Amino acid sequence: MGLTAGAFYAAGGAAALAVILSATFHDPGDRHVLLALATTALLSSLALFRWGGHLPRGAFHVVVGAGTVLITFAVPLCPTTATALAITTVYSLVAIDVMFFFGWASALVHLVALFGAAVWALHDRSGVTAGVAIALALVCLVITVVVGALVRRASDAHHDSLTGLRNRRGFDAALDAAVAAARHGAPLAAALIDVDHFKTVNDGHGHAAGDRLLQQLSGELLEGLPQEAVLARYGGDEFAVLLPGRTGAQTLELVEDLRRGLTSAGCSAGVAGHLPGESGADLVRRADTALYAAKLSGRGRCRLDDLDSAELAHDLAQALSAGQVRAWFQPVVRPTTGEVVGVEALARWRHPERGCVRPDEFIAVAETTGLIGELGAAVLADACRGAVELARVHGDGLLLTVNVSGRELVSEGYAERALALVRASGWPVERLVVEVTESLLDASSGPALETLHRLRAAGARVAIDDFGTGYSAFSRLDTLPADYLKLDHGFTAQITTSDRRAGVLQALLSLSRALGMQVIAEGVEDEEQDALLGALGCPLAQGYLYARPAPVAELLARPAPAGTRAG
Incomplete structure (x- = not known):
């Protein structure tokens, strides 16, 4: 808008200068005033070129109105009818500005003012008959309508018809x-x-x-x-x-x-x-x-x-190449007995300068920078190697659960790559549990579900993580390709303080058994929760009460709970 108005102001100023240089003025004062108006127009054009882009949209009503005023003052100063008509043509530039900048209602107001000003400026000119005035008005009107239609058609190509926003x-x-x-x-x-x-x-x-x-x-x-x-x-x-x-x-x-x-x-x-x-x-x-x-x-x-994520992604790529992202393990146990029946593998990364980077931070970076496939493969391979060692202590029936990103699930050939990696490690596919969130299945839809079906067909099992976070619904349980439901920490935390929450858990346990699923309660932190889970018949649990996530070497150094099966 600034550039367009500036160009038209420059054209009007140049037209006035041409009249000054080529015409003979009967009154030198008219020449000086017209020169001042031309200079004002040219200086205004320079200002619009420089600062017009910073003006608010409403200011252009003043810009256009000022242009009309300058032309209206300039026309009567012209020494001849021909020069007056020449300057009058600059009104058409104002009309084009009007159609560029404003809607039909605002444009109509400006056009009425413009035609009124033109009539006043030419009213006492000899030789300007009604026919001449009508001809000039028609030319200006046609230019205005055509330009307005073209501008609005071009605008429609850049705007959404439903919302009126840009498309x-x-x-x-x-x-x-x-x-x-x-x-x-x-x-x-x-x-x-x-x-x-x-x-x-x-x-x-x-x-x-x-x-x-x-x-x-x-x-x-x-x-x-x-x-x-x-x-x-x-x-x-x-x-x-x-x-x-x-x-x-x-x-x-x-x-x-x-x-x-x-x-x-x-x-x-x-x-x-x-x-x-x-x-x-x-x-x-x-x-x-x-x-x-x-x-x-x-x-x-x-x-x-952001930039910090880009830098972290660079460091993460190097850490993955150097094998510095490792799998830590948190035991999955039977409530009340503490018998270890499985472990959940959790990605951990110690940065040389930042220290321990939060998993939610570097996993998010991996998802947004395309490193999630490499990260997932590195953690899965390390988890399988660690689980092989842990199975020597906790028995051959030990389960290994591993979280999988939606980006991995929808990538072509993920199931085949993951299965090949697990088999190469020596870990039985039948004791691998892939953890996904229910919201992830909704976001990823068909491709993710197809991948899970291929994994299950090969013998792996599937757990729905964070069940009970508000998105989950009992009515969907029979449609989910799942073998385990992992209750969210927030759900578990309320089972001893809310009778209704305990009742919901009991109903969920009954429904899960009917559907052939097992429930894993996450976030168990005290003996009261453990006892209630055991009384309700919850088969599996994990949380800080039993053990915090730790490297495989630390878990191997701990004495096995009394109920643990020997290898």
């Missing part, structure tokens, strides 16, 4: 411009926001309800974002946000506050800050991988892919 094409255009500005050192961040379980709305209430939800959500997002933000409907139920002038961390905080305040729908979001030399496509790709990680980790949350 993907419009967002990409804004992204290219923002990335070009970011090359000069200005911070920039992008976010992708996805509606959680949007398919359920369409399937349960119809597409009209889904459309209304998207319209309501777009309004909430617009209201909550700062003025400089660019918001677009990027896909079916996905919105994209571009935030010039903000870092990834600042954008994460903003988007998280925005997400928590939404009333129309629950959302997940991925955020990325622009890195030096990075293209717009790469920025959006990293925001997309962060969004995917947010959805896999349970939905209803935000994830950031």
